[in-house]
Amino acid sequence: MDRYDVVIIGAGSTGAYLAKHLALRGHSVLVIEKLPKTKVGTKYDIFHIEAREFERLGIPRPVRGDAAWAFEFEKNYNADPLTLYPKCQINHIVGLHMHEYTLLLNAEAEAAGAKILYSCEFEDFLYDEQGKICGVTAKYRGREKQIEARLTADCSGMAAVGRTRLPADYGVENAPLTDEDIFYVILRYVTLADPKDYLEGSTFWAYYKSWIAPCADPHGAIIGIGACHSFDYAESVYAEMEKTVPLPPYTLEKTERGRTPYTRSPYSMVADGFFVSGDAGSLTKSVNGEGVTSSMVQVQLSVNTLDRALKLNKTTRDYMWEINKKYNASQGAEFAMLRALLVGVVNAAGFDEFQYAFESGIISDELLNAMNGAPVPAKTILTALKGFVCGVANKRLRVSTLKAAGRALKNAVEISSLYKKFPSAPAGYAAWAAKADAVYERIGKIR
Ligand SMILES: Cc1cc2nc3c(=O)[nH]c(=O)nc-3n(C[C@H](O)[C@H](O)[C@H](O)COP(=O)(O)OP(=O)(O)OC[C@H]3O[C@@H](n4cnc5c(N)ncnc54)[C@H](O)[C@@H]3O)c2cc1C
Structure with missing residues (x-):
């Protein structure tokens, strides 16, 4: 049996960020990630971070020429369904490659002392004699592996493999998301036919929950649509959008599909020996379903409590409760x-x-x-x-x-x-x- 202070399920942006901060405070941290290192962060390519967030969250800031960097822009237009009266918001946005950026965050976690075991899949929790979670069982190289830990963090993304496996009434809501709680996102990566249409910013059509934004190719764009219920429904809204929005002529290069939680986070994010963050805890922004930095905000305001709980050997629901209080009173209330x-x-x-x-x-x-x-x-x-x-x-x-x-x-x-x-x-x-x-x-x- 392996023993760590903390086992984290998932080496996406949230798991890696949490691992780094707990390792920096001297705890032994193991991250188990079901994907091999070559596939981590490949669920889609481009994502956005507001430039001001890098410093606030203390995360690496890629610049032009770095593998993770894709583009930057400042003008964010919001437009009416006919695009006659667009309004402009100035907000510096950095476009990043998800795989490369996730690897950067993984490297930071490892540099802080955390260990990441790739191709290792969470299967179930381990419980002590009092019925309290005390680690996990996982599949690694075809074998079952038992990992004992005083704290297990579910950062497994949409799958929420830990949260949804919790016993009923364990202390954190365990229901899987329904289609009403999920944003189905379709991204069309396109090349723009006319140089006069090359983008200097993004445009969002709130009526259709649809947008056009830059991509890594300065002659291209990403046309996105997000809708609850299903990809089919999102496609039907896209078809409606095309009837009124004067999209520039384009050639479709590739399409990506992804899902993001679009619902409230669980009221309580802690239970005995357990913590949930990231998409596994639906910590996405209510305006657009983005969740990379909002999850880090929750981690940031949880880390001191988790650190103390580990040091005092009190990783209980009661001791860690202040995380719920802090989160719900701040970002939780805003969302x-x-x-x-x-x-x-x-x-x-x-x-x-x-x-x-x-x-x-x-x-x-x-x-x-x-x-x-x-x-x-x-x-x-x-x-x-x-x-x-x-x-x-x-x-x-x-x-x-x-x-x-x-x-x-x-x-x-x-x-x-x-x-x-x-x-x-x-x-x-x-x-x-x-x-x-x-x-x-x-x-x-x-x-
Ligand atoms: C198309 C699209 C565009 C988006 N654009 C943006 C954007 O521009 N900005 C933004 O902030 N957000 C964006 N989001 C949302 C954002 O992608 C997520 O909120 C964020 O990636 C969540 O990170 P996470 O670490 O919680 O989960 P994930 O990145 O999903 O990581 C979870 C990890 O857990 C692993 N895992 C799963 N099951 C197991 C298991 N059984 N055992 C071990 N490991 C497991 C997975 O392999 C994965 O590596 C977008 C979402 C979509 C779908």
Whole structure:
């Protein structure tokens, strides 16, 4: 039997980041990864990180010429379904190759002292006499391997192989994601036919949850679409999008498909001897389903607690509970609020109303930049308010849509303040969860 302080399932970005930080604090860490090293991080090619995140999270910042670097851009347009009134948000984005970047993070974890065992697949948990998780069994080179650990972290991505294998009532929700909770993403890598169309930024069409963004080839682009339910449904929305959005002429080079969680994270992310992070804990952003940095944020605010729990030999649900409190009161509350707003507004507003929101200035450059922390000028708020009033008067906005937006706002405020009052100890959890469930019932799921 092998013995470590921590065993982490999965050497994706989250597992590698967690491994590095626990190893740096002197713990013995083993990461088991079912894929060989040559395949890790190959689920798709290009992903984005906001430039400001590298420093905040202390992760490597590739530059032009590095294997992981693909491109950078600053202009992020948001457009109406007809693309007549695009609005621009300035946010420096770095495009990276997922495989190469994952290898960088793996190398950082190893340099910090963690061991990564590739081609080693988690199978089940080991339990001690009290029924507490004390490690894992895994398949390695055709043989069962037992690994004892005081903490097991599930960072296995969408598969959530650890979380979904937890016994009922172990302390972390164990239900697998349903199709309603998954964003099915289709990426078309294309070459643009006309040099005048070469991209200097990205454009996002919220109505279709679709976008066009740069790719590693400066003459190319990635046209993406994401939708809940299924890839077929995403393709049907893409077909609708092509009817109104004036996409530049292109030649299709290749298509990639992937899935990302689009649902709330479990209310509790810790249990006796267990911690969940990354896609395994649905820690993706509610605005776009991106999860690389948001998972690292959760790891960052968990590491001190995990470190102390390991040092004091108290890797129990009760001792690690403060992770839930810290997470739910910060990023958890923010994501919950945005989810409530988005689901309410996107589900209610029709094509013409989206069109009107861009045309009237309800959605403006200033409003989009405010999402990145820029101050919102009073004039922007006045223009938006005028847009609402005129929209109703001119019948460009339905009263029912405004009412739905009002309900979404109320749900958003309610769920966010509930998250901020997450109980400090497990004692108050059941009552809190019942209240949160009731608000989520009202929020519903994105169509
Ligand atoms: C098409 C697409 C585009 C995206 N674009 C972005 C983007 O631009 N920016 C962004 O931030 N996010 C993006 N996301 C989301 C992002 O990819 C994920 O949130 C992120 O990769 C999750 O990292 P992770 O380490 O939690 O999981 P993963 O990267 O999935 O890693 C999990 C690891 O666990 C391993 N594993 C699974 N089962 C087992 C087992 N039984 N035993 C051992 N190991 C196991 C897997 O092989 C894998 O290596 C995108 C998602 C998709 C689908």
